[in-house]
Amino acid sequence: MTTLEAGKIVGAGIDRVDAPLKVTGAAQYPNDFSFPGMAHAALVGSTIAAGRIRSIDVTDALAAQGVLTVITHLNAPKLERGPMTLLGGSPPAPLQDDRVLHYGQHIAVVVAESAEQARHAARLVRVEYEATEAVLDIDDPRAEIVENPWGLDTERGDVAAGFAQADVVVEGTYTTPDNTNNPLGLMSTVAYWNGQSLTVHDSTQWPHNIRTSLAAVFKIPESGIRVLAPFVGGGFGAGLRMWPHVILTVLAAREVNRPVKLVLTRPEMFTSVGHRPNSVQQIKIGATRDGDLVAIEHHGISSVAMEDDDYEPVSFGSAVSYACPNVLTRDRQARLNIPCPGSMRAPAEGQGNFALESAIDEVAHALGMDPLEFRLNNYAEKHPILGLPWSSKALRECYLEGADRFGWSRRTPQPGSMRDGRRLVGYGLAGVSYPFYQAPCQARASVRRDGSAYVRSAATDIGTGTYTVMTQLAAELLGLDVHRVRFGLGDSDMPYSPQAGGSGLTGALGNAVHAACRRLVQEFLDVVRDEAGSPLRGAAVDDVTVTGGRIHRTGDPTQGESYVDILARHGLEELSADGRSTPPGSEELGMAAAGAFGAKFVEVRIDPELGLLRVARVVSVIDGGRILNEKTAASQIIGGTVGGISQAMFEETATDAVTGRIANATFGDYLMPVNADIPDMEVLFVGGPDRATAVGTKGVGEIGLVGLAAAIGNAVFHATGRRLRSLPITIDQLML
Secondary structure (H helix, E strand, O other), X not given: OOHHHHOOOOEOOOOOOOHHHHHOOOOOOHHHOOOOOOEEEEEEEOOOOOEEEEEEEOHHHHHOOOEEEEEEOOOOOOOOOOOOEOOEOOOXXXXXXXXXXXXXXXXXXXXXXOHHHHHHHHOOOEXXXXXXXXXXXXXXXXXXXXXOOOOOOEEEOOHHHHHHOXXXXXXXEEEEOOEOOOOOOOOEEEEEEEOOEEEEEEOOOOHHHHHHHHHXXXXXXXXXXXXXXXXXXXXXXXXXXXXXXHHHHHHHXXXXXXOEEEEOOHHHHHHHOOOEOOEEEEEEEEEOOOOOEEEEEEEEEEEXXXXXXXXXXXXXXXXXXXXXXXXXXXXXXXXXXXXXXXXXXXXXXXXXXXXHHHHHHHHHHHHOOOHHHHHHHOOOOEOOOOOOEEOOOOHHHHHHHHHHHHOHHHOOOOOOOXXXXXXXEEEEXXXXXXXXXXXXXXXEEEEEOOOOEEEEOOOOOOOOOHHHHHHHHHHHHHOOOHHHEXXXXXXXXXXXXXXXXXXXXXXXXXXXXXHHHHHHHHHHHHHOOOOOOOOOOXXXXXXEXXXXXXXXXXXXXXXXXXXXXXXXXXXXXXXXXXXXXXXXXXXXXXXXXXXXXXXXXXXXEEEOXXXXXXXXXXXXXXXXXXXOEHHHHHHHHHHHHHHHHHHHHOOOOOEOOOOOOEOOOOOOOOOOOOHHHOOEEEEEEOOOOOOOOOOOEOOOOOOXXXXXXXXXXHHHHHHHOOOOOEOOOOHXXXXX
16 A cells, blocks of 8 residues: 555645634634533632641532632541543642642632632632641752662763863853743633533543543443543643643532533643753763864753653763763752642653753863864764664754854854954754654554544644644545545544654554554455455455545556445445554664754844843744655744743743742733744754554654743854843843
8 A cells, every 4th residue: 555655635735724724713622611500619729838827717619609609628528639641640649748849739619509609619718727848949958869769860881981081171050940831721620510411611631631530539430431622722742641620620629519610720730731841951071173073071950740650861861961971960959849840841851951052152162163063973872871863853954054054154263253243143953852752552453434534532732733634644645635524533432543742643543544444444454355356356455445436456557446436336325444653662663763853953042231132033944754744844843942042041831939929820820922022933843754554754843842941042142242041031030
């Protein structure tokens, strides 16, 4: 079956298939669902960061108009903690005791007839605390240190010996702050019970995880739970875990025996659904006069909540990015009285790449080498740890094509040497990668008697274009017009899918869809295998091509017949087939499975008197494997670029050092870029299909953000001669 080689549908930048529903308001997000008799829930958050609840008085709240119940640790049932998942452990179950572990912790949930009544009554809950001094700083000596929690530290060669032979050694401390995901759509949950059966509409990026976790928490069979998320209003990683507010909504629905809806407020989004953890990173790099790296040592420490297992190995990228014989990376976590962190777009690499690529730039400057030349000189042709060839790697092309498009050759090497009037001009670059990630996935494909196809899997589309690219892929694999294919997702009753995160869904799901469609074509061939009058008699799937709704022998379009004719002749309404994918292993491949690679080139303009920094333009060149849709893939890189500019120059979740309260938990106070802050952006894709999997994709969701912070910081250094090692880069740091 040679449809992918034809390439007539896959790769084309078609419009999103779900766009008409979204622009007309017909797409239903979790918050849009309403049911007869539905009640509403509101949360009560703690106003201390550490201690115990001495007393909690709900008398006034219960007496308020419309209130149905108030649930606290005093009357909540025993709940189990959710299970270990592909992304680590579940956050602790809520309302299980009187302890307070962070400011804003859910300590009660109020259920009332309306959302307004619930929110009003929540303000009437009176709480007295026995507060203790909170641990809020990574450097606090009281903080418990968790060493290498997932075993991802690395060491090769002899780092001390490497530094001893280095002619240039650069070291520094780089810091990144907490960032908060902040999708535009507030996270919401609607839950209702029918006897022992439970239905949940949730803003999740992983319906099967919610189903599995709720089954464990409430001790009910997974078969009795259905989780629906056909449309999600963004996530950036906030929807990857099952958060306590989901449990509380389900609990509230069981307590009042009615459907219940809970919509987080914007301030609650800062304390309830994760955040990018802050980091402090010490990095040391040694090189010879000839520009050869001889040693890299990278230590990182990040924050984690008191009873959580979220983990981001910020230093790990330094172990695999360059051909360096002596490398040591170490990661630790400090337990603090903070809300549980979680994945935020480009987790770990978003922080670690800033330190690594800034320090690489520092070494190049110390050597008097062009930063691009230095990176190319230390290019890793093979995987530095495994010693295997990459399944694909076009990073060299990313560098060279990006330099040409950007005009890197116009860069003069001396910092402060380029000007536009009174503004300083700086050029910066960063090499980027995001590690390979895929998880097992399943899909089901059907062709109906009218010649249309329905393909489905319990994935989610958080705006990345999953609906569209999977429709394209299925259409090409089945030889159908794209308008004859419908792709279904966002329903835990569909075949299993992993999360929409880690840049792994397109690969995992695409390979499962590939397997399902291939199997479906074989099902049609099996129907006519022994049929004397069929031109496809005895044909196998590798002998045929599918085009125009027909299966025909490869090389002879006259020797075939349509799906419709086969189904009609045999009295069948449809044929279906299941497919599954499993992540490839390096040993079976004989190659190192590669994630995406890229190069980011940035031009900045700085007013030296005002400290005003503007990004003038960005060129991103990406090796993302096979690109299923040029338009949606470019959109992903553009969105990631905006996020990277935001990380570099604006975002910082500010926690009060004494109380633990997040001081800027609104869109009015939490800074993000607006249109005027975003420059001209150019996106190019290079390379070809990855050899590790059937579809050949590598994912582009994360790679768009990685490297912008370092490239901007490097450009600032080139413009000013000032090396800034902490994010965000602010006006006060640039006042010359």
